[in-house]
Amino acid sequence: MNQQVEPFIEDAQQREAFAQVHVSRPHESAHLHVSGRATYTDDIPVVAGTLHAALGLSSKAHARLVSLGLDKVHATPGVVAVLTASDIPGTNDCGPIVHDDPVLADGLVQYVGQPMFIVVATSHETARRAARRAEVVYEELPAVLTAQQARAAEQYVIPPLKLARGDAAARLARAPHRAAGEMTLGGQEQFYLEGQIAYAVPKDDDGMHVWCSTQHPSEMQHLVAHVLGVASHNVLVECRRMGGGFGGKESQSGLFACCAALAAWKLLCPVKLRPDRDDDMTITGKRHDFHYTYEVGYGDDGAIDGVAVDMTSRCGFSADLSGPVMTRAVCHFDNAYWLKDVSIAGHCGKTNTQSNTAFRGFGGPQGAFAIEYIIDDIARTLGLDPLDVRRRNLYGKTDDNVTPYGQAIDDNVLHELIAELETTSGYRARRAAIRAFNANNDVLKKGIALTPVKFGIAFNVTHFNQAGALVHIYTDGSVLVNHGGTEMGQGLNTKVAQVVAHELGIDFARVRVSATDTSKVANTSATAASTGSDLNGKAAQDAARQLRERLAAFAASTWGDDGVSASDVRFAHDSVIVGGNAVPFGEVVAKAYLARVQLWSDGFYATPKLHWNQAALQGRPFHYYSYGAAVSEVVIDTLTGEMRVLRADALHDVGASLNPALDVGQVEGAFVQGMGWLTTEELWWNKDGRLMTHAPSTYKIPTVNDMPADFRVRLYENRNAEDSIHRSKAVGEPPLLLPFSVFFAIRDAVASVADYRVNPPLNGPATAEEILRSVRAVRAAAAPG
Template sequence: MRKLPEEREASTSGPATAGAVKHDSAALHVSGKARYVDDLPAPANLLYAYPGLSTVARGRILSMDLSAVRALPGVAAVLTCDDIPGHRDIGPVFPGDPLLAEGEVSFLGQVLFVVAASTQQVARQAARLASIEYEEQPPALDVVDGIGEQRFVRPTHSQQRGDTRAALEAAPHTLRGEFHSGGQEQMYLEGQAAMAVPQDDGGMLVYSSTQHPSEGQKLVAEVLGLPLSLVTCEVRRMGGAFGGKETNANQWACLAALLARHTGSAVKLRLARAEDFITTGKRHPFYSRYEVGFDSDGMILGLDLELAGNCGMSPDLSDAIVDRAMFHADNAYFLPAAHIRGHRVQTNTVSHTAFRGFGGPQGMLAIENIVEQIATATGLDPLDVRKRNFYTAEGGRDTTHYGQQLNQHIVAPLVERLERSADYRARREAIREANAASPVLKRGLALTPVKFGISFTVQHLNQAGALLHVYTDGSIQLNHGGTEMGQGLYTKVAQVVARELQVDLASITCTATRTDKVPNTSPTAASSGSDLNGMAAKDAAGKIRRRLTVFAAEHFGVAEDEIHFSAGYIRAGEHKLSFAELAQLAYMHRVPLSATGYYRTPKIHYDRTTAQGRPFFYYAYGAAVSEVVVDTLTGEYRVLRTDICQDVGDSLNPAIDVGQVEGGFIQGMGWLTTEELVWGEDGRLQTTGPAGYKIPAISDTPEILNVELLPDSPNTEATIFHSKAVGEPPLMLAISVWAALRDAIASLGEYRHSPPLDAPATPERVLAACQAVRTAHREPRP
C-alpha cells in the first residue's frame, strides 16, 4: 500500500510543475520503444567487438598466439596492449586498471585482447580461439589473510574519537566478534554496451551505457591520444546501472573506440550476460571484527572496529567506498569513544566497484550486527537498544565520530511514528506467543533505522552544470550532466525548470546527456543526481526568468515586482500573455533565451590527516519494520510484511520517490538474503547468471508492503526546493529483514543465544544458524 500526499498527485495534462508526475519515458519503457545503445540504428559498415579473457586468476603471460583468432573469416582486427597509441591504464582515480593486460593477469576474466568482426557471433567465436600459455600462481582470495599479509590496494585509514581502550576497559560489559557480508551483482537489465563512431575531423563519437560520460570521454581521449575536445560521449538512457556503470563502463567504451580508430569503421561492443558477470565489479564483500563496551541498559560506551573491504585486483573506487563504510559505521547511533579502521584488501578477483550505497550499507550492517549482539547479551528488545543509542540534541550526543554535527534530529521521531503505525510492540508480543506454540515455523520481527550521508565524499565531484534553451514557440530544451538510468532524474529536473518558469511540464524536452553540451560533469551517483543537476537547472532557468522579468518590466512600463509568472502565463501589470508570446516578444527585442547553470555543494569538507570534517551536506533518514517466517527444519523463509517510513524532505515527485523506496528495499533484501556470489578456489566466479545467482522475484516481495514518505519534513539545508535524496538510502532499510531472520532463529533458544548469521542469509546459512542456536541452548551455560 502506497501512501502519497493526495494534493501532490498532479496530472501532466495541466500546468504540472511538481507532484506525482509519471516518468518521462514510462510509456517507452513498457512498450519496448525506448532506445538503448544496442537499439541505435547501425551505421554503415558497423563492426562488432568482443574481448578475449584470461582463463587463470593470477599468473604471468608466457605467450599469446592469436593467429587462429585473426584467421577466422569475418575478423577485421585483433588488438593487444601494444596497439594502444595513448594511455594503457584506465584507473579512474589511481592506476592499476590496464585496458588490456600486459605481461601479467590478476583475475580470471581479465581482458587480454579485443576482436572486431562482421557480426557479434563471429567476434565472440574468434575471441575464444586464442592459444595462451601462462606461468600460473595460486590466487589470493581470502580477505582475512590479506589483512595479515598487509596486501592492500590503498593505505589503511582510521578515525578516532576519545580514548577507546580506556572506555572498553571501564565498560561493565564487553563483546568481541567478527562478521562477513557478501558482495552483490548489479544485475542491470541492459548489460555493458558502447558504440564508437569515427568522425571526419579525427574525433570520436561514443555512445555508452555509462553513469559518468565525462570520465568516459576523458579516458577514450587518453587511450587514443586525443584532446578531450575531439571526443564526445552521449548517453540518453541506461537500462539500469546501480553503480556498475560508473567506472566499469569505461573499458568497453575505450575498447570500442580503439578498434574504431584502428579500422576506420564504427564499432559496437556488447557483453553477453556471463562475460558481464565475470569481467565487471560487484559490491565489495566486507569483513569486520570488533570489540564493543556497553552497560546493562545497552548503551554503547566504546567501540573498536575494523572494516575490511575485499577490493579485488585494483583500487578502482575502493578508497572512497571503504571511507563511506567508515562514515556509516555509526548508522544512527552516537559513539562516545570509537576507533574505526578501514582496510582496502587486494585479492585476485575482478576489481569491485560502486554499488548503490557505495560502502554505506556494509558499514551500517556492521554496527547493526553489534547492536543485535548487545541486545542478546542484555536480554533487551533490540529496538530499545537502538533507541537508547540514537543521536540526540541533548547532552553533547549530536556529533559523529568524524566530527560532523547533526543539524536535524529526525530518526527518533520517525522511528516512534513507525513503531506506532506498524503496531510493533503488540505484534512482537503476539509473535513470541505464536513461536512458543510452533516448534518448526518461527516468526521474527525487527525495526531498524537508517541515517545516510548525502554528498560525494570526494569534494570536487560535488558540482554540476546545465544548459537551457527557450525557443520562440515557448518550448524548452533542457540538458544537464546527470544520466537517466530509470530512476526518473530527467523527469525531476524537468519539473524543477517547469516550477521555476511556471510552464507546463509537457513543454520541456530533456535531451540526451552529452559532453559537448555540458562539460566536466560528475557521475550520476551518491544519490546526488537531483540535488546537483536540479540546482544547476534551476540556476539556468532563474537566469532566463530574470532576463524576461527585466525585459517585460521595461517593455510594458511597469515595475519588476509587477511581473508574475504563473501557470504558463505572465502578468505585467494589466497585461497578460502566454509564456510563448513573451518568448517571441523577447526574441524580437534581442533578449538572449539560452543560459547555462552551475551549482556546487556548499559547506562540505573532510581532512584525511585528522579524519575530521563535514563530508556530507545533510543526512537522509528512514526506518523499516519487517516480519518474517522461517522453517527451522529447512532454513527456508518468507518476508510476510514490511512497513517503511522514509524522509525525503519536501519531495520533488512522491510517485517516483515511493518507487525508489520500494525498489531500493527489494534490492537490499536481495543482497542480504538470496544473492550469493561464489568464487572457486581457482578464482573462477561460479555464479555467472540468473540460474545460479538469485535476485528477488516478484513473489519474494512482502505480501504487505506499506511505504510512507515522512510528511511535513522539509530539508533544513538549501537543497533543491528542500527535498532530500532518495536513490541509495532505502536500500539499507532491508537490514530489517536480516535482523528479523535473526529474531526468528533466536526464538529457538528462548532469545538467549545470538544466532551466527553472516550475510547473505541464504537458507543454508539460516539452517546452520538454527542448528547452532539449538546446540547452544542444549548445552549448559558455564
C-alpha cells in the same frame, strides 16, 4: 491576445496554485518504456560498415602471460582484426583514481575474466566465438582470493584507514559488559537489466563519438582520450538513458568505452561492443564484501560505552573506487548512533578477483551493518527489545549530535520518525504475537525487527559536488534542457524538467530533457552518491532563473504600466503576469526574440559548506542527512532454511519530495534490492578464482515471489533544513539500508529456536543454507553440556 485577470495577491500563493514540483508525475519516458520505443545504446541504428567486438578473457586468477596464441582467432571466418595492449596508442589504463587498471592485460593477468585482447568481426556471434579460440600459455602465480587472505598477507590497494574518537580501549576495559565477535557480509552484482555496452563511431579530424551506457560520461571522455592519446575535445560521449546502473556503470563502463573506441580508431570504422551477460558479470566488479571483527563495552541498559571495529573489504586486483567506498563505510559505521568512544579501522584488501566498485550505497550499507549487528547482539544478551537498545543509543539534539568525523547533525528527525513508525506498524503488539506464535511452533519461526537509517548526502570528494546545465527556450515557447546527470530509470530527467517548468511557470509538457552529452555540459560529475537531483536540479534551476529574469525585465518594459518593475512580473499557468495582464508565455518569448533577448542560459551549482581532510578523516563531507526506518516481519522454516517476508513497513525521509510517486518507487526498489543483497544474492568464487555465479541461472536476484506479501511504504513529512532543490532530499541510496530490518528479523527468528538465549552466528547473505547453518549452530550452543 492579452487576457484580463484578477489582481495578483502573492507570489507564494500563485506559484502554489501552479506547482510543478512537490507533485506526482509519471516518469517522463514511461510511455516509451512500456511501448518498447525507449532508445537504449543497443537500439541506436548502426552506421553502415559497423563491426562488432568481443573480449578475450583470462582463464587464470594470477599468472604471467608466456604466450598469447592468436592464430586461430585471426583465422576465424569473419574476423577483421585482433588487438592487444601493444595496439594502444596512448595510455593502457582505465583506473578512475589510481592508474593501476589496464584496459588490456600486458604480460600479467590478475583475475579470471581479465580482458587480454579484442576481437573485431563482422558479427557479435563471430567475434565472441573467435575470442574463445585463443591458445594462451600461462605461468601461474599464487592467488589471493578473499579479504581475510589479503589481510593476512597485508596486501592492500590503498593504505589502511583509521578513525577514532575518545579512548575506546579504556572505555571497553571499564564497561560493565563486554563482547567480541566477527561476521562476514557478502558482495552484490549490480544486475542492471541493460548490460554494459559502447558504440564508437570515428568522426573527422581524429574525432570519436562514443555512445555508452554510463553514469559518468565525462570520465568516459577522459579515459577514451587518454587511451587514444588525443585531447578530450576530440571525444564526444553521449548517453540518453541506461537500463539501470546502481554504480556498476560509474567507472566500470570505462573499459568497454575504451575498447570500442580503440577498435574504431584502429580500423577507422564504427565498432560496437556488447558483452553477453556471463562475460559482463565475469569482467566487472561488484559491491565490496566485508569481513568484520569487533569489540564492544556497554551498560546494563544497553548504552554503548566503547566500541572498536575492524573492517576488511575484498577490493579485487586494482583500486578502482575502493578507497572512497571504504571511507564512506568508515563514516557510516555510526549509522544512527552516538558513539562517544569509538575506534574504526578500514582495510582495502587486494585480491585476484574482479576489481570491486561502486554500488548503491557506496560502502555506507557495509559500514552501518556492523553497528546494527553489534546492537542486535547487545539487546539479546541483555534480554531487551532491540528497539529499546537502539533508542538508548540514538543521536540526540545537542551535546551528543557530533559524528566521529566531526560533523554536527543539525537536522535529526530520528526520534520522531521512529516513534511514528513504531505506532503505525503496530510493532509492540506484533512482537508480542510473534513470541506467542514461536512458543507454539517448533518448525516455523517468526521474527521481527525495526532498524533506523542515517545516510549522508554528497560525494565524499568535495570537488565532485558541482553541476552544470543548459536551458534553451525556442520561439514557440518550448524548452530544451541539457544537464550533466544521466538517466538510469530513477527519474532524474523528470525531476529536472519539473524544476525548470516550475521556475518558468509553464506546463511540464513544454519541457524536454535531451541526452547527456559531453559536448554540451563539460566536466560533469558521475550520477552517483544520490546527488543527481540535488546537483543537476539546482544547476537547471539557476539557468531557468536567469531566463525568467530576462523575460521579466522585457515583459515589464513591454506590457507594464509606469512603476511596474521586473520584480513585479509573475510566471504561472503558462502565462507571464504583468500587473493585470496575463500574456501567454509563447507570445512573450516570440516577442522577446524579435527584441533580441537572449533565450538560452547556462546554470551552475556547487554544494556549499563542504570540506574534508582525507588524511585525518575529519570535516563536513555531507551536505545533510537522509533518515528512515523500517519494520520487517519474517517467517523461517527451521528444517529447510527457507524464508519469507510477511510484512514490511517503511517510513522514509525525502524532505519536501519533488515527485512523491517517483520517490516512493525508489524506496520500494531500494528496499527489494537491499533485501536481495542480504538474503539471496550470493557471489561465489571457486578455489581457482573463477566466479561461479555469473549468470541469472546461478545468481539469484529477488523475483516478484520474494516481495513482502504486505508492503507498506510512506514518505515522512519533512522539509530539508538545508537549501537543497525545493527543500527535497536525495532518495537513491539511503533506503537500501531499510532492509537491515529483514536481516535482523531473520536473526530474531533463528534466535527463537533457543528461546532467544543465543546470539545466532548469521552471516550475510542469509540464504536458506546460511539460515539452516545458523539454526543448527544455535541449537548446538543451547544444548545441555
